[in-house]
Amino acid sequence: xxxxxxxxxxxxxxxxxxxxxxxxxxxxxxxxxxxxxxxxxxxxxxxxxxxxxxxxxxxxxxxxxxxxxxxxxxxxxxxxxxxxxxxxxxxxxxxxxxxxxxxxxxxxxxxxxxxxxxxxxxxxxxxxxxxxxxxxxxxxxxxxxxxxxxxxxxxxxxxxxxxxxxxxxxxxxxxxxxxxxxxxxxxxxxxxxxxxxxxxxxxxxxxxxxxxxxxxxxxxxxxxxxxxxxxxxxxxxxxxxxxxxxxxxxxxxxxxxxxxxxxxxxxxxxxxxxxxxxxxxxxxxxxxxxxxxxxxxxxxxxxxxxxxxxxxxxxxxxxxxxxxxxxxxxxxxxxxxxxxxxxxxxxxxxxxxxxxxxxxxxxxxxxxxxxxxxxxxxxxxxxxxxxxxxxxxxxxxxxxxxxxxxxxxxxxxxxxxxxxxxxxxx
Amino acid sequence: xxxxxxxxxxxxxxxxxxxxxxxxxxxxxxxxxxxxxxxxxxxxxxxxxxxxxxxxxxxxxxxxxxxxxxxxxxxxxxxxxxxxxxxxxxxxxxxxxxxxxxxxxxxxxxxxxxxxxxxxxxxxxxxxxxxxxxxxxxxxxxxxxxxxxxxxxxxxxxxxxxxxxxxxxxxxxxxxxxxxxxxxxxxxxxxxxxxxxxxxxxxxxxxxxxxxxxxxxxxxxxxxxxxxxxxxxxxxxxxxxxxxxxxxxxxxxxxxxxxxxxxxxxxxxxxxxxxxxxxxxxxxxxxxxxxxxxxxxxxxxxxxxxxxxxxxxxxxxxxxxxxxxxxxxxxxxxxxxxxxxxxxxxxxxxxxxxxxxxxxxxxxxxxxxxxxxxxxxxxxxxxxxxxxxxxxxxxxxxxxxxxxxxxxxxxxxxxxxxxxxxxxxx
Numbered sequence: 090x091x092x093x094x095x096x097x098x099x100x101x102x103x104x105x106x107x108x109x110x111x112x113x114x115x116x117x118x119x120x121x122x123x124x125x126x127x128x129x130x131x132x133x134x135x136x137x138x139x140x141x142x143x144x145x146x147x148x149x150x151x152x153x154x155x156x157x158x159x160x161x162x163x164x165x166x167x168x169x170x171x172x173x174x175x176x177x178x179x180x181x182x183x184x185x186x187x188x189x190x191x192x193x194x195x196x197x198x199x200x201x202x203x204x205x206x207x208x209x210x211x212x213x214x215x216x217x218x219x220x221x222x223x224x225x226x227x228x229x230x231x232x233x234x235x236x237x238x239x240x241x242x243x244x245x246x247x248x249x250x251x252x253x254x255x256x257x258x259x260x261x262x263x264x265x266x267x268x269x270x271x272x273x274x275x276x277x278x279x280x281x282x283x284x285x286x287x288x289x290x291x292x293x294x295x296x297x298x299x300x301x302x303x304x305x306x307x308x309x310x311x312x313x314x315x316x317x318x319x320x321x322x323x324x325x326x327x328x329x330x331x332x333x334x335x336x337x338x339x340x341x342x343x344x345x346x347x348x349x350x351x352x353x354x355x356x357x358x359x360x361x362x363x364x365x366x367x368x369x370x371x372x373x374x375x376x377x378x379x380x381x382x383x384x385x386x387x388x389x390x391x392x393x394x395x396x397x398x399x400x401x402x403x404x405x406x407x408x409x410x411x412x413x414x415x416x417x418x419x420x421x422x423x424x425x426x427x428x429x430x431x432x433x434x435x436x437x438x439x440x441x442x443x444x445x446x447x448x449x450x451x452x453x454x455x456x457x458x459x460x461x462x463x464x465x466x467x468x469x470x471x472x473x474x475x476x477x478x479x480x481x482x483x484x485x486x487x488x489x490x491x492x493x494x495x496x497x498x499x500x501x502x503x504x505x506x507x508x509x510x511x512x513x514x515x
Numbered sequence: 516x517x518x519x520x521x522x523x524x525x526x527x528x529x530x531x532x533x534x535x536x537x538x539x540x541x542x543x544x545x546x547x548x549x550x551x552x553x554x555x556x557x558x559x560x561x562x563x564x565x566x567x568x569x570x571x572x573x574x575x576x577x578x579x580x581x582x583x584x585x586x587x588x589x590x591x592x593x594x595x596x597x598x599x600x601x602x603x604x605x606x607x608x609x610x611x612x613x614x615x616x617x618x619x620x621x622x623x624x625x626x627x628x629x630x631x632x633x634x635x636x637x638x639x640x641x642x643x644x645x646x647x648x649x650x651x652x653x654x655x656x657x658x659x660x661x662x663x664x665x666x667x668x669x670x671x672x673x674x675x676x677x678x679x680x681x682x683x684x685x686x687x688x689x690x691x692x693x694x695x696x697x698x699x700x701x702x703x704x705x706x707x708x709x710x711x712x713x714x715x716x717x718x719x720x721x722x723x724x725x726x727x728x729x730x731x732x733x734x735x736x737x738x739x740x741x742x743x744x745x746x747x748x749x750x751x752x753x754x755x756x757x758x759x760x761x762x763x764x765x766x767x768x769x770x771x772x773x774x775x776x777x778x779x780x781x782x783x784x785x786x787x788x789x790x791x792x793x794x795x796x797x798x799x800x801x802x803x804x805x806x807x808x809x810x811x812x813x814x815x816x817x818x819x820x821x822x823x824x825x826x827x828x829x830x831x832x833x834x835x836x837x838x839x840x841x842x843x844x845x846x847x848x849x850x851x852x853x854x855x856x857x858x859x860x861x862x863x864x865x866x867x868x869x870x871x872x873x874x875x876x877x878x879x880x881x882x883x884x885x886x887x888x889x890x891x892x893x894x895x896x897x898x899x900x901x902x903x904x905x906x907x908x909x910x911x912x913x914x915x916x917x918x919x920x921x922x923x924x925x926x927x928x929x930x931x932x933x934x935x936x937x938x939x940x941x
Contacts, residue, residue, distance in 0.1 A: 160930040161920075188932055216932070270889040272938040279934035321935075322889035323874060362835050363875045388831060388871040390885040390892070393904040394913060398867050401824050402831045405814060409788050423892070423900070424913040425927040441824050445814040448749060449789045459816040463696040463748035466816070466849070474849070478819040487820060487850040494587075501851040504586040506614055506642070508705035509747070512698040 091309040092130045094349035096123035104130050104141045112148050113453050122146055126342065127378045129351040131182060131206035131247045134309040138247075139204045142181050144353060145380040149452045150408045150443035151181035153208070153382070153416045154436055156199060159426045163190030165198060171432045172203055178436040178480070180417070184208040184250070186276075188217055197244055206247035208313060210277045211237045212294075216284075227284055231293040235300060242308040249310055250355065251301060252277045252317035253294040253341055254334040257285065259318060262330035269328065271321030274358070278317020298341060302348045311351040313382055314338040319358035322390050326360040327368060339375040353380040353414065356407070360386035365403060369410040382414040383407050387422075396422035397438035404439060408446030415439050437479050469498040469509055517735040518556045520775035522549035530556050530567045538574050539879050548572055552768065553804045555777040557608060557632035557673045560735040564673075565630045568607050570779060571806040575878045576834045576869035577607035579634065579808070579842045580862055582625060585852045589616030591624060597858045598629055604862040604906070606843070610634040610676070612702075614643055623670055632673035634739060636703045637663045638720075642710075653710055657719040661726060668734040675736055676781065677727060678703045678743035679720040679767055680760040683711065685744060688756035695754065697747030700784070704743020724767060728774040737777040739808055740764040745784030748816050752786040753794060765801040779806040779840065782833070786812040791829060795836040808840040809833050813848075822848035823864035830865060834872030841865050863905050895924040895935055 095102050101120055108130065109116040122128040128145030132138055144151050154175040156168045168187070175183050185199045185207060192214045200207050215237045219229035238249070255278050263269060273279045281292055294301055305312055318334040320326040338354050345352040354376045360368055365386055372381045386403035387396055400418035408415060419427040419435030427435065447455035458477065465473035471488055478484040488500060499507040521528050527546055534556065535542040548554040554571030558564055570577050580601040582594045594613070601609050611625045611633060618640045626633050641663045645655035664675070681704050689695060699705045707718055720727055731738055744760040746752040764780050771778040780802045786794055791812055798807045812829035813822055826844035834841060845853040845861030853861065873881035884903065891899035897914055904910040914926060925933040 159927055160932075161927050188930070213932075269893075270886070271893045272935060274934045276929055276932050276934045276937075279937035280932065283937045321892065323885055324889055361874050362831060362871050389867065389874060390888045391870065391903060391905065392867050393888075393900060394906050394909040395863055395867060398824055398827050398864050399871065402828050402868065402871055405788060405828045406832065421913055421928070423926070424910060425915060427928075437821055438824050441815065441818050441821060442828065444817065445788050445825065445828055448787050448815060459749055460696070462816045462819075463750055466747065467695075467697045474819060477817060479817065480820050483820040484850060487847055489851060500849070501585055501587050502847070502849075502853075503702055504614070506586075506639075506702050506706065508700045508702045509698060511702075511705035511709045 091306060091349050091351060093123055093126065093346065093351050096120045097349065104132060107141050108143045112143070114147050118147070125378070126346045126352060127380070129311045129353055129380055131311050132309065133242065133245045133247045135243070136245045136247065138206065142206050144382070144414045146378065146413070148413070149447050149455060150412070150450070151414045152436070152439040152443050153182045153184055153414065154180040154432065155184050155186050155416065157184070157186030158189040158195060160189040162426050165190060165195050167429070168195065169198065169202060170429055172199060174429055174432050175436060176204065178433055179440055180205060180436055182206045182208060184210070186210060186213065188213050192217060196241065196246070200245045208248040208250060209241055209246050210250040210315070211241050212252065212277045212280050214241070216280050226280060227287040229284060231297070234293055238301065238304050242304050242310050246310060248313050248353070249305070250277065250313045250315040251294050252281050252315040253292065253298060253301070254314060254337040255281045255292050255317035256295050256337060257291055259330055259334045259337060260285070262333055263318070267329055269320070269322070269325040271325055273318065274321030275315065275317045275319055277315055281317060298344060302345055302350050305350045306348055309351070311353060312345055313353045313355055314341055316355045316357060319356070319384065321359055323359050323361045326357060327364050331357070332371070335372060336375050339377065342376050342379045353382045356381055356383040356412065357386045358384060359390055360388065360403060362388045362402065362406065365406045366410045369407055369412050373411055380413040381411065382416065383412045384416040385418055387418065393423045395420055397435045401438040401442040404442035405445045408443060409449040415443050440479060467509060469507065471498065471500065517732060517775050517777060519549055519552065519772065519777050522546045523775065530558060533567050534569045538569070540573050544573070551804070552772045552778060553806070555737045555779055555806055557737050558735065559668065559671045559673045561669070562671045562673065564632060568632050570808070570840045572804065572839070574839070575873050575881065576838070576876070577840045578862065578865040578869050579608045579610055579840065580606040580858065581610050581612050581842065583610070583612030584615040584621060586615040588852050591616060591621050593855070594621065595624065595628060596855055598625060600855055600858050601862060602630065604859055605866055606631060606862055608632040608634060610636070612636060612639065614639050618643060622667065622672070626671045633671070634674040634676060635667055635672050636676040636741070637667050638678065638703045638706050640667070642706045652706060653713040655710060660719055664727065664730050668730050668736050672736060674739050674779070675731070676703065676739045676741040677720050678707050678741040679718065679724055679727070680740060680763040681707045681718050681743035682721050682763060683717055685756055685760045685763060686711070688759055689744070693755055695746070695748070695751040697751055699744065700747030701741065701743040701745055703741055707743060724770060728771055728776050731776045732774055735777070737779060738771055739779045739781055740767055742781045742783060745782070745810065747785055749785050749787045752783060753790055757783065758797065761798060762801050765803065768802050768805045779808045782807055782809040782838065783812045784810055785816055786814065786829060788814045788828065788832065791832045792836045795833055795838050799837055806839040807837065808842065809838045810842040811844055813844065819849045821846055823861045827864040827868040830868035831871045834869060835875040841869050866905060893935065895933065897924065897926065
């Protein structure tokens, strides 16, 4: 039985028990929310993760880290190093978005080495295979896509991003008067849209959604219904196509719950700061409270090179209004495949966003963390402050070890004029 | 006459005319807002800045960069290098917060080299002088403080941070049941509070506020009424002491306007994300719409080493609700005097925050910037994207120059699977 099926039958799985304990959410409430689709547990039933990860209402905000090769950089080794960084700096999940090299092997290795839930976008592998086999991904057969879904699920993938809302009808909203500045910016969405256009047929993930559900059910793979029509510019945000797709995703979520399949909804993208709230509330309404997994949102289009900051602003706001899961964005967004350092900086920015919203959500361990830091700060106890910081190594390096300073319990900014010191000993 | 005096007399100064043109705000409205204290022009009447800078309602959000030596690092040279970086990366103003070395000389050099308005916290120099003269800043005579105000104004300082709201009465709210985790965290506030406690007398900047106004009036120095009791922890935010001080600052602002002195109000500090709005609205109400200059706010206490990100989140939100001026925060906050690289990263984070809020404020050049970037992105024109980014040098380095990529107009993230390329040529 899947977690949602167990929950509907009021059965407490060991995953639920562990999550209830760790997150401090009453087990009965947790179970009810899983049954109603408001919380998902990300774990393929072929896997036994060392630390279970749940996403949704009343839980701490989670962050995802994207891994994955590109055609120009097909090195598995580098992606495994990124995985290590993801684990070290506190990611909750990873996604393998590889499109270069031996995709099957890369996926298997990432799953093997990852103690975190692993997500994928199966259309990538299907497209790359078709490209290699037929010379063009446009020649992909729909059965090949379903074979990939089955294979990836059997290999232990914990969640799938499926752009099932990229339908003929929703795509038609992108043309004419609704034309966007940046069109489609989702890689998976664009692959499907091109394929649909070329082959003049409906999105197979939408048309045969029951087949998708059968596979997901058998392995308890959580579906992350992708927003293939998310905005790639603040001027394209909250437009008809985006909202229509969201409505479709809400309908698909209902069908998933009917078949005891867990489901999340993906969200934008590029959104002006003051429109984020509306986006989150709309998702919660149209998708009946399904967990909301946002990519950003980036609050401006001009922050290339620093999009982890633009995304931290948007992510913190989105999560403070109820988004449950943040996909990290690195400084390399819009420019290149991220380096190891980019991945680290992206994770930390995303954790700051998630954590700031957890303070608003009044998640107890989050509040406790800030309280301990503030107490240490009030005592001018830099050792504890460094220990409690997101990257103690960096903090230690910054604070330095000048004997005078640590002896006097001040930092090199204010020295003897440290406000807290003055207040203690005027 | 000061700018506010001219405005009250419905006279348009050349500063007003230039600002009206650059900011696209109707001259009559600009002048009215200056008269009512809702906009300030930061310029000592002894200076003639190459580019005038105004702060307040309907204008783009400005950012300030702190410079200044510490006792351990008294190098003027390094601070002048920081000034260069501030200019290069788009700061609107700088503040000289030096407490180490030859303070007078440092200030004069910064003023001489800075094409941007220069602010100071005069109590620092008064305290350091007293420390050097008497062995303790607690022995400072109030006349020495006023001498410094006069001297700094005569030297051309454009705005003063004065913690005039740190009164005996407001300080009393910090004790007993209202005890904070981090007490006073404002350096100027703590110096004054210690001095007041030791000398058992009221804050001279409050008690003799009319003398302050006389000096400010003569040189048209804008007063930035400092929040000496700002919270240093999210748990201390919006408490009685902070709000009482804000009320005092509102009353002082009225007195300043009465004497034709321009005034801004400073704000926190550390504030939980969902309480920022309340803070901004309270300032606008209690201080009759005086420009709000915030330090952060940091939305969590635990981001040491990355507080520029925590601050960008809070600053973007504050400014989107009406804060007018953001003081940058660097990654070194709480840990050390910032390095040149820290200053650069702090400025860029702060600019992202200011710019994202300008999109909400519908500042036309800000919207235009995002529009141009999105159009370039939609055309996969990386040269223009790089040119329009905050740090083109970094973007160029990231994008790289691999011939294949720029020839194909894609980046190394998606390569041939670039969503925008697929949408163009399915």
